[in-house]
Amino acid sequence: MELFFLLMLLVVMATALGSGYPVAFALPGAAILTIGAAALTGQMFAGDTSAYFSNSGPSQWLSAGVTNLRGVYWEPERDTLIAIPLFIFMGIMLQRSKIAEDLLVTMAQLFGPVPGGLGISVVVVGALLAATTGIVGATVVAMGMISLPAMMRRGYSNSLSTGVIAASGTLGQIIPPSIVLIILADQLASAVDQAGQARQALYRSSTGELSMPTEFAVSSTSAGDMFLGAMIPGALLVILYILYILVVAIVRPKMAPAVPYEGKYDAAFLRNVLLAMIPPLALILMVLGSIIAGVATVNQAGAIGAVGAMIMAGYRLHPDDRGHKFTPAIIAIIGLAVVAVAIANYNTNVLNMQTASDRMGVTIAAVGVALITLSIIWSGVRAFVNEDALRGVMVETAKTTSLVFIILLGAAMLTAAFRAFGGEELVKHFLEGLPGGFWTKFIIVMAVIFVLGFFLDFIEIAVVVVPIVAPILLADPSANVTAVWLGVMIGLNIQTSFLTPPFGFALFYLRGVAPAAVKTIQIYKGVVAFIGLQLAALVIVAFNPPLVNYLPARTSLVSDSAPPPVNPALQYCIEEYVADVFAANSATIDSAIQQAGTLDVSYLPEDLADDWTDGLERAADAMPLMQRIVDATAAQAAGAGDYRPVHTVVRALQRDAAMLDVEIEDLRLRASRGFGDSDAQTARADLLAAERDALLAQVPDGWEEVQDTYNVLNRENQTARNLYRRTVDQAYEPVPELRAIIADVDALAALRLQIEALAADAPGMDSDTADTRFREVEQALGDVAGARDIRGLLSDARGEITGRSPDPEQAIEDVAAAVALFEQEVQWRTRAQSELLPGVIAYDEAIRDTIGLRKQPRLPRAQALAVAACSARHRDISLNF
Structure with missing residues (x-):
């Protein structure tokens, strides 16, 4: 019966969506109807409302719904969602104030004389708008209305023109700040917790150990990490688009002819270019730069973007025949400069003012803040009185934000219902039963998301599909992928589905504003090449995880809040770095140790002299111990060749047997409580038990010997690493102590x-x-x-x-x-x-960055960059499970 109600849930949801019923009500409505039907049926035929639920029952589902409601709207821990209305406000304000239009016209004039330049300008502007709006519909519509007629007049192919506009308009899905990245980060945060618990349970069942080493934990993500991780893939897409347009312009010049600028390249042109480009670029730099530099959180950066967009709208909407057009913007710049000077030269902590200099600093900062506040108020008044822009932007922001949050809540209710009927376990069993390991599961999931993108918006996919499949993929130790990489891959996939005929949303948006001369089939033909480019980018990023992982890792390790080098999660990469340095500079380090041994410490207190001497002896052991790690790692890698095939087979059998154990336990529990036909359930449990025993009987002979052989190699590697870490810590401790x-x-x-x-x-x-x-x-x-x-x-x-x-x-x-x-x-x-x-x-100085690296308060910059490059790669840890 659980399968019946699970199918009913999906059919009701699909029917509601297919009939045009609003998504915000279709998702929770399907959940409520199905839960109610299952509870009523259980009460009528089994005397228990929970009889036809795989997990818990209607009361637990209702409790989960209340929890989700509280989580979305009231929990401060999920404050990342506050950034959504801020970035929506920023994007709509830039659209309403026609700053985006100015940018597009100016870029077309600038790049037009280059072969394919008009198309390149559309791609560049699409990328810039993506970095300011992140709203696909608004971007596609704006560029379609502005660019498409101009491209058609200049002789551009209709298919190429529409393909460029549609593809460039979807860049807002992946180029930060993006609403989809914020939602994905929010959903992946809970998925990481579930994946971590699943991996911990897998480690416990596989090894018998109660606790799993920290280095095997699932890495989490945040909206800031998602923004950083998406930057290089977003830039990769832009580069691929531009290269494609250049190739088309060279091979088939008639499809993308050069467009000479009819005006003069004089001071007036330069002024227009700077006025159109510098403010949006400065806003992008302030928003993204503040996140990258660690100066602001995503929410604070969203506030910066919203305020900056309103100040820009203040001068853009102001009539030219009135004075003081740029005065509010100039006041804001002066205010920012004053605040920057105060922060750089004074202590501006209001609660910690102690000297006259501190009070001076706070006063200067207050003056700067007052100037910025004046500019914001002045610009807001202008946006309100000119074209009623502020009111319109606020209304659109409220509508869009309400839609997002209602869908979040409804999707949470649907997901809870899906889990209540055992849907999540079915998906998990299906994916884990596939041959081929992680990549088979990953390809299946990405294919499903790709197809769902034909019918569902990115929000529904992010909040319905991701919570179900992400924990399964993140828990897999064979790929050991990071949450930020998985989120960016899903974001790229969702973006691709926006272009796919015949249901791509970007195609609908463009069809709505394209002239009648542009045929629908031409739009479809135009996007085919860009779909191929996006799939190529997807493959490139899939097989090159550092393209996503490096920037978040680098930013984390060089920031003021970076984890100390002794952090267990960093040890593998630190030891990889130190091994390389030892191999390259062993003579220099050894000479430094010997030179330190010649120092006269006879007049030091006995305890200090003994510590110094013992430290030198241990320092001399550091390089041989590191070589022991290198040898043990090589031996373990060689042994893995024989162990991995057997390990894969046995763990698959044990996994399937564990799935049967869960079903057997559930059947026997139901039989003992009198739910349904107890005899039939008992017979079914016995049959499954026999099937489980048959599976375990397929474990190859000699499995335990093979496992013991590999475990010896694994323990030798871990023993060598533990001995090295203990030795270098003891070797370095006397050095900073004696210096101090x-x-x-x-x-x-x-x-x-x-x-x-x-x-x-x-x-x-x-x-x-x-x-x-x-x-x-x-x-x-x-x-x-x-x-x-x-x-x-x-x-x-x-x-x-x-x-x-x-x-x-x-x-x-x-x-x-x-x-x-x-x-x-x-x-x-x-x-x-x-x-x-x-x-x-x-x-x-000679040993601080190698032997003494673990005892430093933070990683030096060079070492941080090396560790970031190492940790950006995915490492297979499945043989430890």
């Missing part, structure tokens, strides 16, 4: 008068005075590296004076010992500052 201790000699010597005064006054101190004065000196010593023993002696002395049983004589002895130790410390530190410190610094 020697470098603080002046800070220690500066406390001489306080310590001597304390020693002189200690015999006659009362309890309160001793507590105050001793604590002052102890606090000062706490800021000096290596002064812990001196501080401890003074603390003991304070305790002897202020304790319940004072012992003045012991206190005097402790103070005297502290003074003596102080003199010794100053003496050897002063000597070490001139004799030892230069050698320690040279040694530190």
Whole structure:
């Protein structure tokens, strides 16, 4: 019965969508009708509303719906969705203010004289509009109304013209900031959690270990990461489009002739070009640049874009015959400059103002903010009174945003119903039962999304399909793909489906504004080549994950909030980098270690001298231990050749058996509770148990021996890595410690008068005075590296004076010992500052980025870039499961 209601759910949804019923109501309506029918049928025929649900029941479905409602509208953790209305506002404002039209006309004048230049200008403008609007319909319609007549007048082929416009208009799906990327990031965030739990369970069942190493965890994503990941694929598409137009213009010049500019290339032309191009480009740079630089979150960047678009609209909509056309924009620029100066030169933290300079900085920043606020208000008034633009933009933004959020909620209800009837398990079982591993599953999913793109908008695909299939794909350890890569691939796929005849949405938009002289078949013919280019881009990105993963990884590792090098998830790539450096510079590093061994440390305190000597011995072991890792990795890779085929077969059998176990358990549970025909369910469970036993009987003989052999290699590799990490950490720890201790000699010597005064006054101190004065000196010593023993002696002395049983004589002895130790410390530190410190610094610089890399507070830039390049590649970890 569950399958019947699952089919009913899909049929009701498809029928509602096919009949033209609004998507926002078709999705939740299908869920409500089907859930209600299943609950009513269960109550009538089985006496239980949950009888015909695979998972939970109607009450749990209702609870899930309430949770989703709260999650979409009230949970601050999902505040990424706030960026949606901001970017929609930005895009519609740029369209309404005709800034996009100015940009298109100017680019056509600029590129027109080049063969195919008019088509190239459409692609470039499409990319720029994508980076400001992200709304396919608006972009296709705008460019179709402006560009298509001009291209037809200039002799461009109708098919090429419509293909260029339709393809360029869909770039908003993949070039950030894109609404689809924001929605995908939101959906993938929960998918990552589910995939992580599934992979953890797989690791536990495969190895028997309770916890999975962090390096095997599923990598998460965010809207910012999605924006970064989509930049290079978006640029790749633009380049492919331009190259195609150039080839067509060269091979068949009549299809894309050059269009000479009839005016003059004078100062007035340059002014128009700069005025049309610089503001949109500056807005794009501010929005995307603030995200890339880590200055702003996606929400904050969306606010920047919305405000910037309104300021631009303020001067574009202002009539030319009135004065002060650009005054609000100039005020905004001045305000930004003032704020930038304040931030760069002063402490602008209002809650932490301590000096007159701090107050000056806050005042200057406040002046800058006031100027920006004045500009925003002034521009908003202009947008309101001129052509009623602001009101129209706000209404359209509210409509579009409401549609998006209602669909989000409705899709969540539909997905919960799909899971309630076991649909997710069916999809999972189907995909995991396919031969060919991850790539077969991935190709099937992408093909389904491609076909669904004929009928559904990107929002429905993102919120209905992605939550079901993404956890399955992300949990697969054989590909170990990142969530950002999967999201960008889905975004590229959805974009391709916008062009596919006969149902591509971009084709409908263009058909609606194209002249009657343009035949529908010409539009279809024109997009075929661009569909091929998009599929080519999809294949290129699929087999080159760094095109997506590198920028997010790089930005994360070079930012101020970058994870420390000791982070477990970074170790594989760090060790790969260090192994390469050791191989290239082993002689230099070995020489530095030997040179450090010649330093005279005989006059250092015994514990420091011993730590230094032990550290050098361990540093000498670092390169041999790294070679052990290299050898163990090579041996494991060689052993994987024999182990992988057997492992694949056995894990597939065990997976199928586990699926049967779930069904067997469900059948026996239903039989025990009296749901349905208990005898039939018991018989079915016994039959499935026999089938499961037959599957497990197919496990090849000698599987355990093969597995044990490979596990020995795996353990040797892990043992070598753990030993190396422990050794290099112990090797480097004495270096920064000794540097800090020697470098603080002046800070220690500066406390001489306080310590001597304390020693002189200690015999006659009362309890309160001793507590105050001793604590002052102890606090000062706490800021000096290596002064812990001196501080401890003074603390003991304070305790002897202020304790319940004072012992003045012991206190005097402790103070005297502290003074003596102080003199010794100053003496050897002063000597070490001139004799030892230069050698320690040279040694530190020689090994800091290799042996000492794990102990750094953050990755140096060069190392961060190398680790980012390494982590951008997908690594097969399936043999660890």
